[in-house]
Amino acid sequence: MTLALSASGAGKKSAHKSKLTSDRIRSAWLFLSPMLITLAVVAGWPLLRTIWLGFTDANLSDLSRTTFIGLENYYVTFDGEAYGLLVDPDWWNAVWNTIWFTVVSVGLETIFGMFIALVLNAEFRGRGFVRAAVLIPWAIPTVVSAQMWGWMLHDQFGVLNEILLTIGLISQPIAWTADPDTAMWAVIMVDVWKTTPFMALLILAGLQMLPGDIYEAARVDGVHPVRVFFKVTLPLIKPALMVAIIFRALDALRIFDLIYVLTSNSADTMSMSVYARQQLVDFQEVGYGSAAATLLFLIVAVMTTITLMAGNVKLSEGPQS
Amino acid sequence: MTLRQTLLATAVLSFASFGSAAAVELNISCGTVGKGQELCKEAVAEWEAKTGHTVNVISVPTSTTDQLALYQQILGSGSDDIDVFEVDVIWPGILGSHLLDLSPYTNGAEEDHFDAIIENNTYQGKLVAMPSYTDAGLLYYRKDLLEKYDLPEPTTWQELADTAKTIQDAEREAGNEKMWGFVYQAKAYEGLTCDALEWIDSFNGGSIVNAEGDITVNNPNAVEALDLAATWIGTIAPEGVLNYQEEDSRGVFQSGNAVFMRNWPYAWALSQSEDSPVKGKVGVMALPKGGEDGKQTGALGGWQLAVSKYTKNPEEAADLVMWLTRKDEQKRRAIEGSYNPTIVSLYDDPEILEAAPFIGQLQDTFSNAVARPSRATGANYNKVSNAFYNTVHEILSGKTDAEAGLADLERDLKRIKRRGW
Amino acid sequence: MTQTMKRRIQTGVLYALILCVVVLSIFPFYYAVLSSFRSGTELFSSSLVPDFSTIDNYIGIFTAQPFGTNILNSIIVATSVVVLSLFIAVTASYALARISFRGRGLLLMTILSVSMFPQVAILSGMFELIRALGVYNSLPGLIIPNTVLTLPFTVWVLTTFMRELPKELEEAALVDGASSWTIVRRVFLPLMWPALVTTGLLAFIAAWNEFLFALTFTLSNDVRTVPVAIALMSGASEFELPWGRIMAASVVVTVPIVVLVLVFQRKIVAGLTAGAVKG
Numbered sequence A: 001m002t003l004a005l006s007a008s009g010a011g012k013k014s015a016h017k018s019k020l021t022s023d024r025i026r027s028a029w030l031f032l033s034p035m036l037i038t039l040a041v042v043a044g045w046p047l048l049r050t051i052w053l054g055f056t057d058a059n060l061s062d063l064s065r066t067t068f069i070g071l072e073n074y075y076v077t078f079d080g081e082a083y084g085l086l087v088d089p090d091w092w093n094a095v096w097n098t099i100w101f102t103v104v105s106v107g108l109e110t111i112f113g114m115f116i117a118l119v120l121n122a123e124f125r126g127r128g129f130v131r132a133a134v135l136i137p138w139a140i141p142t143v144v145s146a147q148m149w150g151w152m153l154h155d156q157f158g159v160l161n162e163i164l165l166t167i168g169l170i171s172q173p174i175a176w177t178a179d180p181d182t183a184m185w186a187v188i189m190v191d192v193w194k195t196t197p198f199m200a201l202l203i204l205a206g207l208q209m210l211p212g213d214i215y216e217a218a219r220v221d222g223v224h225p226v227r228v229f230f231k232v233t234l235p236l237i238k239p240a241l242m243v244a245i246i247f248r249a250l251d252a253l254r255i256f257d258l259i260y261v262l263t264s265n266s267a268d269t270m271s272m273s274v275y276a277r278q279q280l281v282d283f284q285e286v287g288y289g290s291a292a293a294t295l296l297f298l299i300v301a302v303m304t305t306i307t308l309m310a311g312n313v314k315l316s317e318g319p320q321s
Numbered sequence B: 001m002t003l004r005q006t007l008l009a010t011a012v013l014s015f016a017s018f019g020s021a022a023a024v025e026l027n028i029s030c031g032t033v034g035k036g037q038e039l040c041k042e043a044v045a046e047w048e049a050k051t052g053h054t055v056n057v058i059s060v061p062t063s064t065t066d067q068l069a070l071y072q073q074i075l076g077s078g079s080d081d082i083d084v085f086e087v088d089v090i091w092p093g094i095l096g097s098h099l100l101d102l103s104p105y106t107n108g109a110e111e112d113h114f115d116a117i118i119e120n121n122t123y124q125g126k127l128v129a130m131p132s133y134t135d136a137g138l139l140y141y142r143k144d145l146l147e148k149y150d151l152p153e154p155t156t157w158q159e160l161a162d163t164a165k166t167i168q169d170a171e172r173e174a175g176n177e178k179m180w181g182f183v184y185q186a187k188a189y190e191g192l193t194c195d196a197l198e199w200i201d202s203f204n205g206g207s208i209v210n211a212e213g214d215i216t217v218n219n220p221n222a223v224e225a226l227d228l229a230a231t232w233i234g235t236i237a238p239e240g241v242l243n244y245q246e247e248d249s250r251g252v253f254q255s256g257n258a259v260f261m262r263n264w265p266y267a268w269a270l271s272q273s274e275d276s277p278v279k280g281k282v283g284v285m286a287l288p289k290g291g292e293d294g295k296q297t298g299a300l301g302g303w304q305l306a307v308s309k310y311t312k313n314p315e316e317a318a319d320l321v322m323w324l325t326r327k328d329e330q331k332r333r334a335i336e337g338s339y340n341p342t343i344v345s346l347y348d349d350p351e352i353l354e355a356a357p358f359i360g361q362l363q364d365t366f367s368n369a370v371a372r373p374s375r376a377t378g379a380n381y382n383k384v385s386n387a388f389y390n391t392v393h394e395i396l397s398g399k400t401d402a403e404a405g406l407a408d409l410e411r412d413l414k415r416i417k418r419r420g421w
Numbered sequence C: 001m002t003q004t005m006k007r008r009i010q011t012g013v014l015y016a017l018i019l020c021v022v023v024l025s026i027f028p029f030y031y032a033v034l035s036s037f038r039s040g041t042e043l044f045s046s047s048l049v050p051d052f053s054t055i056d057n058y059i060g061i062f063t064a065q066p067f068g069t070n071i072l073n074s075i076i077v078a079t080s081v082v083v084l085s086l087f088i089a090v091t092a093s094y095a096l097a098r099i100s101f102r103g104r105g106l107l108l109m110t111i112l113s114v115s116m117f118p119q120v121a122i123l124s125g126m127f128e129l130i131r132a133l134g135v136y137n138s139l140p141g142l143i144i145p146n147t148v149l150t151l152p153f154t155v156w157v158l159t160t161f162m163r164e165l166p167k168e169l170e171e172a173a174l175v176d177g178a179s180s181w182t183i184v185r186r187v188f189l190p191l192m193w194p195a196l197v198t199t200g201l202l203a204f205i206a207a208w209n210e211f212l213f214a215l216t217f218t219l220s221n222d223v224r225t226v227p228v229a230i231a232l233m234s235g236a237s238e239f240e241l242p243w244g245r246i247m248a249a250s251v252v253v254t255v256p257i258v259v260l261v262l263v264f265q266r267k268i269v270a271g272l273t274a275g276a277v278k279g
Helices: A002-053 A089-121 A127-139 A142-152 A159-166 A180-208 A213-220 A225-253 A257-263 A272-282 A286-310 B003-022 B034-051 B064-076 B092-098 B115-120 B143-148 B157-173 B190-202 B220-230 B239-243 B246-254 B266-271 B314-325 B327-337 B344-348 B350-355 B357-361 B363-367 B374-396 B402-417 C002-036 C040-044 C056-063 C067-098 C104-116 C119-132 C140-164 C168-175 C180-191 C193-209 C212-216 C226-231 C243-270
Strands: A076-078 A081-083 B025-028 B054-057 B084-088 B129-136 B138-142 B180-183 B258-263 B282-285 B300-307
Touching: A002 A286, A002 C067, A002 C104, A002 C119, A002 C140, A002 C180, A089 A127, A089 A180, A089 A225, A089 A272, A089 A286, A089 C002, A127 A180, A127 C002, A127 C193, A127 C243, A142 A180, A142 A257, A142 C002, A142 C226, A142 C243, A180 A225, A180 A257, A180 C002, A180 C140, A180 C193, A213 A225, A225 A286, A225 C104, A225 C140, A257 A272, A272 A286, A272 B064, A272 B374, A272 C119, A286 C104, A286 C119, B025 B084, B025 B314, B034 B054, B034 B314, B034 B327, B064 B084, B064 B092, B064 C119, B064 C212, B084 B092, B084 B314, B092 B300, B092 B374, B115 B129, B115 B300, B115 B374, B129 B314, B129 B327, B129 B363, B138 B143, B138 B266, B143 B157, B143 B282, B157 B180, B157 B220, B157 B258, B180 B246, B190 B220, B190 B374, B220 B374, B220 B402, B239 B246, B246 B258, B246 B266, B258 B266, B266 B282, B300 B314, B314 B327, B327 B344, B327 B350, B344 B350, B344 B357, B350 B357, B357 B363, B374 B402, C002 C243, C056 C067, C056 C243, C067 C104, C067 C140, C067 C180, C067 C193, C067 C226, C067 C243, C104 C140, C119 C140, C119 C212, C140 C193, C140 C212, C168 C180, C180 C193, C193 C226, C193 C243, C212 C226, C226 C243
Parallel strands: B025 B054, B180 B258
Antiparallel strands: A076 A081, B084 B300, B129 B300, B138 B258, B138 B282
């Protein structure tokens, strides 16, 4: 008797719960719908169109005469010679340039961003001013800051050479953006300068949502701050940090305007986006360029997946209890 | 209502309806830069007053590559957002299929212009653009320094290099640490194609691809020209020249830190401006010859006006183009803005010669300028130019020598050509 | 004694570090300010001493073109983008972070994949879309594509933050029978301020700086945004760069961002509770 009652009670409760769950799921989709509709309407069409054009011979001079050519943009043999993206040395050069650039610049930005965030999280006088100052590099439009740096890095009247010469670090001016050995480093330097604030701000937001009592406890126990950072802070802000890294990496893998303004189409610094743009716009090869963009997309997707796995990010993880 | 009033009302009505039927609105992109845009706006205003139509002058990016990208975007989608375009001398082959044939509207006016430019503007038998002004690469030099060291104006590239070296070394000795012999444009971009084409052509090495579409760039004269040019980097030209565009070289020259500079005619007026340290010390001449049997040459530049095929008002747009490229207008532009006319007879015009002596003096350079192979290679021109300037850039930065580089280039160009240009 | 010494050294090191960061961040901006007060051949000088010899550049940018309108356009576009994307993202990220349903991981990846295409590749598709929607050469024609650019980022960041909040928060509200919308509004929003302000600020800057779409989707000067207006500034002749004016314009447009940060930084600080990391 008691048993049956409790069983029926449990059944009622779970029925109530499952109704609640299905209600919740329904409201989840309702909540998601504005975003899904926006993305489907505005992003869906251009993206699918790009993938489709990658399988055609579309040319900008006459887009109406577009025919399907299968995988020819990727690989085809003609007169015994192989053509297509997969055998194009320029493309692979661009791929390696981009990956190298991404790893180095995002790595540096993460380290510096973390450092600045920790500093900004401390209490000191004039913090508001410092916060604003740190954000300035990010706030200047890229088109402008790239030109500005191009000017400052100029070998003849650039201020950077002037300073380095004055303090005696170099004996004669360096052609930063022209010398193949320094061109990529110049690009990386400007990118790090420009986007570290982005990292710092996201990490800072993460830091500020941390519960304060953990630190209080650690302080009372006399744990060394460095240890606290690695054992407490880092694991706690990891989700926020991973998101910041992923979005920075996505931007870095698609880097375009900075390289384009600083070194234009030079092979030493050509990135995947610059390559795709050159094909799409300069060469009018809409089909081939779209194929490059699609391949870029695949490479980025693979690298993002690797990053997500390496960072042990669980996409379907629920709220922490 | 009196008869008079009725008549008046009818007249007003018919006038109004006439006006609304005829007055059209056009969008034009012309003259992206200060003086050029000002001149264009004035001329457009005159045309508006004359015809009663409305014209909006649209500003577009100053970088020509970005301009082309924007135009391709607009034309590629068949949009009528811009009716009249200002196009670079190398674009008729690229944009040609989207442009209107102007020959029905010219009444033979094209015959007054330089033949070479009209030919350049003809795409598949259609005249797709009317020339507005022309440009050519020139050599700027420091008159005062040549006089100081008692050296003549160089006639060959070798002489230029020797003179540059002598003056540069002497000036540095005298404490002018920043002095360089020669600055030009060697960044991997379209400007390097112009510069390198001038070197090769001055050695009689052809223009990369000839008029019949054959790839001619791999020849001993071209090798000689590029090998010579490669020796300049680091000796008479700063290494940074490998990333210079027009303004970078002008910056060095105008601050008084270079003996020679290769640049377009625009640099003249600026070097003579009030605050210029080299004001009154600058001379201009045609670029040197390759060797004794070489020739003086300069890369052909300049701008044309074209009408979009998708315009709703082809007649009015074409009329506007004809208005902006007519003789009086070119004369006004030559006098007020030193824009080199494309109408042959204007080179004898006394008023122009008085206002800009420069134009008459260099008439040969302008009429004999070497065209980039944009006509022969059509829509593939940008690929050819890109392959060319990248190869030259590699040769100049010492990554490869001219012989191997040009052989590679020939193979690349053949790949691009594949089934024909 | 040693304790105070230690503290003093720590403070000293902290301020030295702050100084380094500040100098590195604002030096190029300082250089831009310097250049904005120079004209003609002076611009080629690399001297670091301010001379303020001319304010023509500042006058020039407002008289030679509708730069005031451009700034206003940028403010309208960036603000709308922030409001739109935060609104869409808050609701979406609540669903993604707090409600478990099948396909959630896949959905997050799909959203992310929107950010994986190079902008230039989707440009022509976007161009056709903008024209089909009839918003070419108008401010909505910039707001729509920019929202799509910032949306994946805002959704991801907010989802992460919401996920970090303890479960108990909404459980109490759920037991009380509150609707999901009420939970978002009453429970989460007040806690999300630091994250909202941060992402909003980053989205604002991203929209403020966006160039390629703004250039392609506008034609007339009075609907253009600031970066395009700056990029289209021209010198007196074809190859001449109006460096002084570009720098003056950059200084002018950076100021609103700095003001914005100063205004909102209180909100960023609001999330700071008693026991934050101390020196």
